[in-house]
Amino acid sequence: MSGSPSDAELIAGCRAEDDAAWTLLVERYARYVHAILARAYRLAPRVAEDAFQDVFARVHEQLPKLRDDAAFRPWLAQLTRRVAIDALRASTCDRTDDGELIEYLDIAADDAIAELEEALTVRAAIENLPEQCADVLDRCFAREESYATIGAALGIPPGTIANRISRCLARVRRNLESRAAASAPSGWR
Amino acid sequence: MNERRIRELLGELPPPPAAWVRAAQELPRARREIARLAARAQADADVRESLLADAASALRDAGLEPAPRTVAALHARLWA
Numbered sequence A: 001m002s003g004s005p006s007d008a009e010l011i012a013g014c015r016a017e018d019d020a021a022w023t024l025l026v027e028r029y030a031r032y033v034h035a036i037l038a039r040a041y042r043l044a045p046r047v048a049e050d051a052f053q054d055v056f057a058r059v060h061e062q063l064p065k066l067r068d069d070a071a072f073r074p075w076l077a078q079l080t081r082r083v084a085i086d087a088l089r090a091s092t093c094d095r096t097d098d099g100e101l102i103e104y105l106d107i108a109a110d111d112a113i114a115e116l117e118e119a120l121t122v123r124a125a126i127e128n129l130p131e132q133c134a135d136v137l138d139r140c141f142a143r144e145e146s147y148a149t150i151g152a153a154l155g156i157p158p159g160t161i162a163n164r165i166s167r168c169l170a171r172v173r174r175n176l177e178s179r180a181a182a183s184a185p186s187g188w189r
Numbered sequence B: 001m002n003e004r005r006i007r008e009l010l011g012e013l014p015p016p017p018a019a020w021v022r023a024a025q026e027l028p029r030a031r032r033e034i035a036r037l038a039a040r041a042q043a044d045a046d047v048r049e050s051l052l053a054d055a056a057s058a059l060r061d062a063g064l065e066p067a068p069r070t071v072a073a074l075h076a077r078l079w080a
Helices: A007-015 A019-040 A045-065 A069-090 A096-127 A131-142 A147-154 A158-183 B003-011 B018-025 B027-043 B045-053 B055-061 B068-079
Strands: none
Touching: A007 A019, A007 A045, A007 A069, A019 A045, A019 A069, A019 A096, A019 B018, A019 B027, A045 A069, A045 B018, A045 B027, A069 A096, A096 A131, A096 A158, A096 B003, A131 A147, A131 A158, A131 B003, A147 A158, A158 B003, B018 B027, B027 B045, B027 B055, B027 B068, B045 B055, B045 B068, B055 B068
Protein backbone atom coordinates (compact mmCIF):
# COMPACT_ATOMS: atom_id res chain seq x y z
CA MET A 1 0.00 0.00 0.00
CA SER A 2 1.58 3.32 -1.06
CA GLY A 3 0.85 6.95 -0.11
CA SER A 4 -1.82 7.63 2.46
CA PRO A 5 -4.61 5.10 1.98
CA SER A 6 -8.22 6.10 2.60
CA ASP A 7 -10.21 4.59 5.45
CA ALA A 8 -12.13 2.50 2.92
CA GLU A 9 -8.86 1.08 1.53
CA LEU A 10 -7.63 0.25 5.02
CA ILE A 11 -10.92 -1.40 5.91
CA ALA A 12 -10.79 -3.49 2.74
CA GLY A 13 -7.25 -4.51 3.72
CA CYS A 14 -8.37 -5.44 7.23
CA ARG A 15 -11.17 -7.59 5.81
CA ALA A 16 -8.57 -9.37 3.67
CA GLU A 17 -6.55 -10.04 6.88
CA ASP A 18 -3.78 -7.66 5.86
CA ASP A 19 -2.02 -6.95 9.17
CA ALA A 20 -0.30 -3.85 7.75
CA ALA A 21 -3.71 -2.30 7.00
CA TRP A 22 -4.87 -3.03 10.56
CA THR A 23 -1.66 -1.51 11.96
CA LEU A 24 -2.26 1.69 9.99
CA LEU A 25 -5.93 1.86 10.93
CA VAL A 26 -5.06 1.59 14.65
CA GLU A 27 -2.31 4.19 14.24
CA ARG A 28 -4.68 6.59 12.46
CA TYR A 29 -7.42 6.39 15.09
CA ALA A 30 -5.54 5.62 18.34
CA ARG A 31 -5.43 9.30 19.40
CA TYR A 32 -9.11 9.81 18.59
CA VAL A 33 -10.25 6.78 20.59
CA HIS A 34 -7.94 7.68 23.47
CA ALA A 35 -9.20 11.27 23.53
CA ILE A 36 -12.85 10.18 23.61
CA LEU A 37 -12.15 7.83 26.52
CA ALA A 38 -9.76 9.99 28.53
CA ARG A 39 -10.94 13.51 27.70
CA ALA A 40 -14.61 13.33 26.75
CA TYR A 41 -15.51 10.64 29.33
CA ARG A 42 -12.65 11.32 31.76
CA LEU A 43 -11.85 7.64 32.34
CA ALA A 44 -8.97 6.99 34.74
CA PRO A 45 -5.83 5.68 32.97
CA ARG A 46 -6.27 2.04 34.05
CA VAL A 47 -9.92 2.00 33.03
CA ALA A 48 -9.10 3.87 29.82
CA GLU A 49 -6.43 1.31 28.91
CA ASP A 50 -8.88 -1.61 29.16
CA ALA A 51 -11.54 0.37 27.31
CA PHE A 52 -9.03 1.29 24.56
CA GLN A 53 -8.20 -2.40 23.96
CA ASP A 54 -11.88 -3.28 24.12
CA VAL A 55 -12.73 -0.70 21.44
CA PHE A 56 -10.15 -2.07 19.00
CA ALA A 57 -11.13 -5.68 19.81
CA ARG A 58 -14.74 -4.82 18.91
CA VAL A 59 -13.65 -2.95 15.78
CA HIS A 60 -11.68 -6.01 14.67
CA GLU A 61 -14.67 -8.28 15.29
CA GLN A 62 -17.34 -6.04 13.80
CA LEU A 63 -15.47 -4.51 10.86
CA PRO A 64 -16.59 -7.28 8.45
CA LYS A 65 -20.20 -6.31 9.23
CA LEU A 66 -19.76 -2.55 8.71
CA ARG A 67 -22.16 -1.67 5.88
CA ASP A 68 -20.83 1.74 4.84
CA ASP A 69 -17.04 2.03 4.87
CA ALA A 70 -17.28 5.83 4.45
CA ALA A 71 -19.09 5.95 7.80
CA PHE A 72 -16.22 4.34 9.68
CA ARG A 73 -15.35 7.41 11.78
CA PRO A 74 -18.86 8.09 13.18
CA TRP A 75 -19.30 4.35 13.73
CA LEU A 76 -16.01 4.22 15.65
CA ALA A 77 -17.02 7.26 17.73
CA GLN A 78 -20.35 5.64 18.62
CA LEU A 79 -18.71 2.32 19.47
CA THR A 80 -16.12 4.12 21.66
CA ARG A 81 -18.87 6.03 23.47
CA ARG A 82 -20.71 2.79 24.25
CA VAL A 83 -17.52 1.22 25.61
CA ALA A 84 -16.83 4.35 27.71
CA ILE A 85 -20.33 4.30 29.22
CA ASP A 86 -20.06 0.56 29.97
CA ALA A 87 -16.69 1.21 31.65
CA LEU A 88 -18.15 4.05 33.72
CA ARG A 89 -21.11 1.91 34.78
CA ALA A 90 -18.79 -0.97 35.73
CA SER A 91 -16.62 1.33 37.84
CA THR A 92 -19.48 2.94 39.80
CA CYS A 93 -21.82 1.45 42.39
CA ASP A 94 -25.35 1.78 41.00
CA ARG A 95 -26.01 4.89 43.05
CA THR A 96 -28.51 7.34 41.57
CA ASP A 97 -26.00 10.20 41.58
CA ASP A 98 -23.51 8.00 39.65
CA GLY A 99 -26.18 7.41 37.02
CA GLU A 100 -26.78 11.14 36.77
CA LEU A 101 -23.05 11.79 36.48
CA ILE A 102 -22.76 9.29 33.60
CA GLU A 103 -25.72 10.92 31.88
CA TYR A 104 -24.14 14.35 32.34
CA LEU A 105 -20.79 13.12 30.96
CA ASP A 106 -22.53 11.57 27.97
CA ILE A 107 -24.30 14.83 27.11
CA ALA A 108 -21.10 16.86 27.62
CA ALA A 109 -19.25 14.36 25.41
CA ASP A 110 -21.20 15.59 22.37
CA ASP A 111 -19.36 18.91 22.47
CA ALA A 112 -16.02 17.29 23.28
CA ILE A 113 -16.36 14.89 20.33
CA ALA A 114 -17.33 17.72 17.97
CA GLU A 115 -14.09 19.44 19.05
CA LEU A 116 -12.14 16.21 18.42
CA GLU A 117 -13.61 15.99 14.91
CA GLU A 118 -12.17 19.45 14.24
CA ALA A 119 -8.86 18.37 15.77
CA LEU A 120 -8.74 15.37 13.39
CA THR A 121 -9.10 17.76 10.45
CA VAL A 122 -6.09 19.72 11.69
CA ARG A 123 -4.12 16.51 12.19
CA ALA A 124 -4.93 15.45 8.64
CA ALA A 125 -3.57 18.82 7.48
CA ILE A 126 -0.30 18.44 9.40
CA GLU A 127 0.18 14.93 8.04
CA ASN A 128 0.38 16.45 4.56
CA LEU A 129 3.29 18.68 5.59
CA PRO A 130 6.96 17.69 5.29
CA GLU A 131 7.84 15.27 8.10
CA GLN A 132 10.02 17.78 9.98
CA CYS A 133 7.15 20.24 10.15
CA ALA A 134 4.58 17.66 11.26
CA ASP A 135 7.01 16.31 13.84
CA VAL A 136 7.88 19.64 15.42
CA LEU A 137 4.19 20.65 15.70
CA ASP A 138 3.21 17.29 17.16
CA ARG A 139 6.03 17.35 19.70
CA CYS A 140 5.33 20.92 20.75
CA PHE A 141 1.52 20.98 20.97
CA ALA A 142 0.29 17.37 21.25
CA ARG A 143 3.16 15.91 23.29
CA GLU A 144 3.95 19.19 25.06
CA GLU A 145 7.69 18.63 24.84
CA SER A 146 10.07 21.46 25.77
CA TYR A 147 12.17 23.21 23.11
CA ALA A 148 15.26 21.55 24.62
CA THR A 149 13.72 18.06 24.23
CA ILE A 150 12.53 18.80 20.70
CA GLY A 151 15.93 20.21 19.74
CA ALA A 152 17.72 17.13 21.08
CA ALA A 153 15.30 14.73 19.37
CA LEU A 154 15.38 16.45 15.98
CA GLY A 155 19.00 17.54 16.07
CA ILE A 156 18.23 21.25 15.67
CA PRO A 157 19.28 24.20 17.87
CA PRO A 158 16.52 25.00 20.41
CA GLY A 159 16.87 28.69 19.48
CA THR A 160 15.51 28.00 15.97
CA ILE A 161 12.46 26.02 17.08
CA ALA A 162 10.10 28.95 17.71
CA ASN A 163 10.73 30.19 14.15
CA ARG A 164 10.21 26.77 12.67
CA ILE A 165 6.94 26.33 14.59
CA SER A 166 5.71 29.68 13.39
CA ARG A 167 6.48 28.83 9.75
CA CYS A 168 4.87 25.39 10.08
CA LEU A 169 1.71 26.79 11.70
CA ALA A 170 1.37 29.24 8.82
CA ARG A 171 1.61 26.31 6.39
CA VAL A 172 -1.10 24.39 8.29
CA ARG A 173 -3.36 27.47 8.19
CA ARG A 174 -2.84 27.86 4.43
CA ASN A 175 -3.42 24.13 3.92
CA LEU A 176 -6.71 24.32 5.89
CA GLU A 177 -7.79 27.42 3.99
CA SER A 178 -7.18 25.79 0.62
CA ARG A 179 -9.10 22.67 1.72
CA ALA A 180 -11.99 24.83 2.88
CA ALA A 181 -11.96 26.76 -0.39
CA ALA A 182 -11.89 23.51 -2.38
CA SER A 183 -14.89 22.10 -0.50
CA ALA A 184 -17.00 25.30 -0.37
CA PRO A 185 -19.87 25.73 -2.88
CA SER A 186 -18.66 27.87 -5.81
CA GLY A 187 -20.95 30.81 -4.91
CA TRP A 188 -19.07 31.22 -1.60
CA ARG A 189 -15.64 31.70 -3.13
CA MET B 1 -9.02 29.16 11.55
CA ASN B 2 -6.27 31.19 13.21
CA GLU B 3 -2.96 29.80 14.47
CA ARG B 4 -3.98 29.98 18.11
CA ARG B 5 -6.95 27.71 17.37
CA ILE B 6 -4.70 25.33 15.40
CA ARG B 7 -2.40 25.05 18.44
CA GLU B 8 -5.37 24.35 20.72
CA LEU B 9 -6.73 21.66 18.42
CA LEU B 10 -3.33 19.97 18.06
CA GLY B 11 -3.30 19.75 21.86
CA GLU B 12 -6.65 17.93 21.84
CA LEU B 13 -5.12 14.76 20.41
CA PRO B 14 -2.09 13.72 22.46
CA PRO B 15 -0.77 10.23 21.70
CA PRO B 16 -1.89 7.36 23.94
CA PRO B 17 0.90 5.32 25.58
CA ALA B 18 2.85 3.48 22.87
CA ALA B 19 2.27 0.11 24.60
CA TRP B 20 -1.50 0.52 24.24
CA VAL B 21 -1.16 1.14 20.52
CA ARG B 22 1.24 -1.80 20.03
CA ALA B 23 -1.13 -4.15 21.89
CA ALA B 24 -4.07 -3.06 19.71
CA GLN B 25 -1.96 -3.44 16.55
CA GLU B 26 -0.98 -6.98 17.58
CA LEU B 27 -4.60 -8.05 17.99
CA PRO B 28 -5.12 -9.92 14.67
CA ARG B 29 -1.87 -11.86 15.09
CA ALA B 30 -2.71 -12.58 18.75
CA ARG B 31 -6.09 -13.95 17.72
CA ARG B 32 -4.54 -16.17 15.06
CA GLU B 33 -1.87 -17.50 17.45
CA ILE B 34 -4.45 -18.17 20.16
CA ALA B 35 -6.60 -20.08 17.65
CA ARG B 36 -3.53 -22.09 16.56
CA LEU B 37 -2.56 -22.93 20.15
CA ALA B 38 -6.16 -23.83 21.02
CA ALA B 39 -6.34 -26.17 18.00
CA ARG B 40 -3.11 -27.88 19.11
CA ALA B 41 -4.49 -28.20 22.65
CA GLN B 42 -7.68 -29.76 21.36
CA ALA B 43 -5.70 -32.37 19.46
CA ASP B 44 -3.28 -33.20 22.26
CA ALA B 45 -4.15 -33.35 26.00
CA ASP B 46 -0.48 -32.94 27.00
CA VAL B 47 -0.23 -29.71 25.03
CA ARG B 48 -3.41 -28.50 26.72
CA GLU B 49 -2.02 -29.29 30.18
CA SER B 50 1.22 -27.53 29.39
CA LEU B 51 -0.61 -24.46 28.06
CA LEU B 52 -2.82 -24.30 31.13
CA ALA B 53 0.24 -24.55 33.37
CA ASP B 54 2.19 -21.83 31.59
CA ALA B 55 0.25 -19.88 29.00
CA ALA B 56 2.62 -16.92 29.24
CA SER B 57 5.63 -18.92 27.97
CA ALA B 58 3.63 -20.36 25.08
CA LEU B 59 2.52 -16.88 24.06
CA ARG B 60 6.06 -15.55 24.35
CA ASP B 61 7.31 -18.46 22.19
CA ALA B 62 4.69 -17.44 19.62
CA GLY B 63 6.19 -13.94 19.59
CA LEU B 64 3.39 -12.33 21.60
CA GLU B 65 3.54 -10.14 24.68
CA PRO B 66 1.81 -12.23 27.41
CA ALA B 67 -0.37 -9.35 28.62
CA PRO B 68 -3.09 -10.36 31.14
CA ARG B 69 -5.77 -9.79 28.49
CA THR B 70 -3.98 -12.12 26.02
CA VAL B 71 -3.39 -14.82 28.65
CA ALA B 72 -7.06 -14.59 29.67
CA ALA B 73 -8.13 -14.93 26.02
CA LEU B 74 -6.02 -18.10 25.63
CA HIS B 75 -7.39 -19.58 28.88
CA ALA B 76 -10.92 -18.84 27.73
CA ARG B 77 -10.27 -20.73 24.47
CA LEU B 78 -8.74 -23.66 26.33
CA TRP B 79 -11.74 -23.96 28.65
CA ALA B 80 -14.33 -23.42 25.92
